[in-house]
Amino acid sequence: MSDKRTARPEPRLPKGMRDVDASEVRGMESMLSTIRSVYELYGFEPLDTPAFEYSDALGKFLPDSDRPNEGVFSFQDEDEDWLSLRYDLTAPLARFVAANYDGLPKPFRRYQTGPVWRNEKPGPGRFRQFTQFDADTIGAASMAADAELCMLAADTLEKLGIPRGSYVVRVNNRKILDGLLEAAEVTTGGERLIVLRAIDKLDRVGIEGVEQLLGKGRKDESGDFTKGAELKKKQITPITDFISATAGESADSLNRIEALLGNSEAASKGIAELRQIEAILGAAGFDQTRVKIDPGVVRGLEYYTGPVFEAELTFEVKADDGAPTRFGSVGGGGRYDGLVERFKGVRIPATGFSIGVSRLFAALKALGKLDAQSQCGPVVVMVMDRDRLGDYQRIVQDLRGAGVRAELYLGDSGLKAQMKYADKRGAPCVVIQGEDERQRGEAQIKDLIEGRKLSEEITDNAKWREGRPAQISVKMDDLIASVQSIVARHES
């Protein structure tokens, strides 16, 4: 670094990083606040942990086994202990619970939101810093804890304005998968992963495609060949039977799967757990359109140890290629009883749900559900006479006092530049008081939004200047009320 000290540095962002602009900060804040309100209602307690932890305490528990070797950002402290920026909010929770176990209420419900960092290859929409919003229940083996997280997810999505029918929380159980792999005599980790990935591609390649991927391999439309898992026919059949069984009504699909895998102790247990969740959901008034038992869910199955959840938005958006596509997943989670084990040597039951905050934000934006989107900029009070800054500041302060977002123009430029500034700020109107107006105890209010509309209609320049469209004179006593009514009109 020191050799660069004399050169002027580039004001560039680190690779994979981004600045967040005002409208996104506001929208995000409002979204997080709504999520918080639902989590609070459910009795979850907020927690905040530091951005970095000792690397050995954090472990390397990235939940996605597709990318086991992807990295974290690490550095050493003065004792040469390694520190890492947290890559999720679960690993710090495990450290917190292990350190504070005796003092915690048990079960312990906590929620946490904040940025996490991954030292991965950045790409479009893929950043090295992003926000998560997690809820976890520690110390509850009961399926009621898992059911609650599904209800929490569904209630949160609705509270954010996503209508019933436009989302679904899908629930599966890792134990069913274990039973299936048992039946298919798939034993190695590598094979397990290939089977999972093949099932996950069902939507794209169809059941025949999955069959090919489990066998010799599959050639896609472009002619590219994907090598298969080379399973034997008698291994493939239970898997394709399973996939067929997962289609259709979920209560029935559990019966169908029981018929297929009932001999497996693991699968039976998984099915029983899903039935418990189903019963609790039903009693609590959550029907299948909101939370659906769906043994076809694959995501997360490798990582979790029991029930697995996925919150999906089912409305269609345009994909990059213009084709309509389901919005897809905005969060997921599941039961992970090994959470605290690496610290304490004992298994403590734990289940959690994590929202992908950026994805969810994009969804709300697409749906027009962000209040902040309709917000105007501040009212700008213009400076006509530099010696009267105090008077103008007083007008600004009176507007603020009445709850109107307002500012004094603080630059050095003339009237034209001030109008341009007000436009750029998205001001609903400007307040103008020259010497004439002051002597009459008046001010001018120019409605910029209305003015813009009118200027598209009036083409005669002279007429325009003469008519002062969308501009009114008001007595100073009426100024605040007049401004308020203009702002209200444009923010509705």
Added chain:
Amino acid sequence: MSDKRTARPEPRLPKGMRDVDASEVRGMESMLSTIRSVYELYGFEPLDTPAFEYSDALGKFLPDSDRPNEGVFSFQDEDEDWLSLRYDLTAPLARFVAANYDGLPKPFRRYQTGPVWRNEKPGPGRFRQFTQFDADTIGAASMAADAELCMLAADTLEKLGIPRGSYVVRVNNRKILDGLLEAAEVTTGGERLIVLRAIDKLDRVGIEGVEQLLGKGRKDESGDFTKGAELKKKQITPITDFISATAGESADSLNRIEALLGNSEAASKGIAELRQIEAILGAAGFDQTRVKIDPGVVRGLEYYTGPVFEAELTFEVKADDGAPTRFGSVGGGGRYDGLVERFKGVRIPATGFSIGVSRLFAALKALGKLDAQSQCGPVVVMVMDRDRLGDYQRIVQDLRGAGVRAELYLGDSGLKAQMKYADKRGAPCVVIQGEDERQRGEAQIKDLIEGRKLSEEITDNAKWREGRPAQISVKMDDLIASVQSIVARHES
């Protein structure tokens, strides 16, 4: 790290780091939200920048020249470029403004809040991660921008519930100090710093003490000797004259200082700027009890280039030794026109104000101004019969639907442990429904807070059990309303 992999890791926090508990997260959230609302009202726009930046873009502009060599946390990316965790929110702002200058409205008002990190020696109340809340105005040379930040600080403190008279925003100007040091013929950076520090000690050592610190040195009550600046008598006199002049009414003190330093161009300019600020504040309705022109302020003078602000809480708290002491500073700032210069090579006027969020939070806590402090825990619905989890979950869900924070007991334990759990959660009441109650279409509500009070009065155990104090039976139709009234009673 790899040699430790088999050992069980310690669940410890990194040095200088802390977890933030539920009550603090909630209180902090509510405080930040109030601050945000005032900054929005003033027309400031939120911005969020990443946690780390390229080290060369961040620079090393720690505002405290007392600790110029204190460090930041740094690491290298895959291109071997150095990255550093931000140590404040000003350096990232400079990078942002330099990178986006042409597209920004000018002047540009922005606010930002978030954690910053310092690789400094931690101590009591001194952490390596802490939160700042900054407002800055870029591109405005006008003193109206500085006046506005002082008003913003004062309005924010009041909005947070700090009464008028319990805070003051003090304003000075670096240019006056420059004039003073000119008059005292103090030229080296080292001497400047010693003079600043000596003036800063006025409150503790009195004017004689300052005189000694500027001269040969000073022996304190314990006999410890502090070496002095070894200034000559004719150098010391202007400084002590200056200090005497800063006491008393501020309008007068500006006149007194003008009489002393009027020959200095720098000082005259600084005095003129303070008078402009004073005039704007006066016109905008901010009197001296809220924002006070005070040439005695020293903090930040070395770093800033024009006006300097300090927001101070004037009410008394007990110091560590039990003696009453002013709460002191909760934020500060000033004009720093060199902000963007290192990137762009041109000076762009800039002024800002930064809140020390933890200090301010401590103040609000001491004043009992945090709403979150009075909040109860969730209502706990107990599990009497494990087969009826769904019914209990339904009760919980109905309570939540009515806006009551509620949870189902999710553990495996019996009634006694469940009561203990509810106590630990701070529940205002529990809902109990055994088979008898269910058959009668009723539930029991036990008011835990009332119950605790009564148990202190009733000493006879048998009588206690018999009377079921603070416990009522209600029809299921009345359950929600009854719970709501108990919660309302305890949260008022």
